Amino acid sequence: MATQTPKVELRDIDLRYFTLEGETEALREFSLSVSPGEFVAIVGQSGCGKSTLLSLVAGILEPTDGDVLVNGAPVEGPSPLCGYMLQQDHLFEWRSILDNVVLGAEIQGLNRGDAIERAKTLLRGYGLGEFMDHFPHQLSGGMRQRAALARTLCTDPEILLLDEPFSALDFQTRLALSDEVSEILRREGKTVILVTHDISEAVSMADKVIVMTKRPGRVKAVHDIVFKETENGRPRPFEARSLEEFRNYFDQIWSELDIHVGN
Ligand code: ADP
Ligand code: MG
Numbered sequence: 178m179a180t181q182t183p184k185v186e187l188r189d190i191d192l193r194y195f196t197l198e199g200e201t202e203a204l205r206e207f208s209l210s211v212s213p214g215e216f217v218a219i220v221g222q223s224g225c226g227k228s229t230l231l232s233l234v235a236g237i238l239e240p241t242d243g244d245v246l247v248n249g250a251p252v253e254g255p256s257p258l259c260g261y262m263l264q265q266d267h268l269f270e271w272r273s274i275l276d277n278v279v280l281g282a283e284i285q286g287l288n289r290g291d292a293i294e295r296a297k298t299l300l301r302g303y304g305l306g307e308f309m310d311h312f313p314h315q316l317s318g319g320m321r322q323r324a325a326l327a328r329t330l331c332t333d334p335e336i337l338l339l340d341e342p343f344s345a346l347d348f349q350t351r352l353a354l355s356d357e358v359s360e361i362l363r364r365e366g367k368t369v370i371l372v373t374h375d376i377s378e379a380v381s382m383a384d385k386v387i388v389m390t391k392r393p394g395r396v397k398a399v400h401d402i403v404f405k406e407t408e409n410g411r412p413r414p415f416e417a418r419s420l421e422e423f424r425n426y427f428d429q430i431w432s433e434l435d436i437h438v439g440n
Contacts, residue, residue: 182249184336184368185211185234190243192229203229205393207243216362216369218379220430221389227372230394231338234370235259247336257285260334262342266325268313274300274324275309281332292331299327303357319350326358330365337362339371343378355382356415376434380426381414388433398433400426 192204203226211217221227232238233245236252236259245252247259260281268277275296282292300309303323305316313321322342329337342358343351359382362369373379379386380402388398404412404422417423 181212183210183246184213184215184248185209185370186244186246186249187230187233188244188246190230190233190245191241192226192233192238193241202393204240205395207395209387209396211368211370213368214366215385216359216371216383217385217387218371218373218383219387219389220373220376220379220434221394222391222434222436223374225389225392226394227374227389228340231261231340231370231372234336235261235338257332258334259336259338260329260332261338262325262329262340264341264345266313266321268321268324268328270313273310273312274305274316277313277324278328278331281328285332287332295333296327296331299330300324303327303361317350318346319354322346322354323357326361330361335368337367337369339369341373341375342371344373344375351378352415356413359414376427376430377418377423378414380423380430381417386426386430388430398430400430402426 187207187209190204190207194201194203207230219227219230229238233240234247234252236255247256269280272280275293278296278300279289279292283289297309300306303326305320305323305327308316308320313324316324343355346354355378371379371382383402386400386402387396388400389395390397404417404420412420
């Protein structure tokens, strides 16, 4: 069988931060391989190195030791192959929604006319067609996060790095948006790495869940998430949450995360 080049590969990563106060070992011997089109979720407690991992893939940080590869080539700095979505939407308040969405394309020097067309298509697809000329403060939290997703996708990155993108939203919005976003990303065939401390979010959205240890972050367990096919094929995240397998994965990962009161 021909082996497919992984979209993203981390090999034996060590990452230490050096500051005036001393040294922090954030990651130790961390390895990960993500296939093209795969949706991987990484769960771990706060401070275990999740954001650090995404910064390595995005080329914002260099590993102390080990290799980071995208499409089989070493990462040598930020690249348009990766799009980043964060907990805060970082929309600019003085720009209209449309102008915010084309921002990344503008920075990359892409054709502005094409970017505007693509931005409009994305915004219409996300139910924001009537809000293109509005400003961020006129939108709800969920709408703002959808606009942030449109901005990330406007440059058509192959890899989406999602850093707890729903955690600032209220519970209902978070459920609805995680459902929508995973549909959009699967439809567009994106490769996704989602980091979260929310086990339910990880299990309901991802093909594979990686559980990290406490700092220094290492891989503690890997779970392929498989649901019995429902009537419409793979269950959507919202539907997945009520299935029996969901509960089993949740309980297993909960025990691996070893969260106790007082920890
Ligand atoms: P997570 O996203 O899982 O909460 P992070 O990757 O942000 O974890 O951080 C992992 C560890 O590295 C934490 O102990 C954090 O305090 C430390 N850390 C993160 N960024 C820096 C930095 N720029 N300088 C020094 N230490 C850092
Ligand atoms: Mg983080």
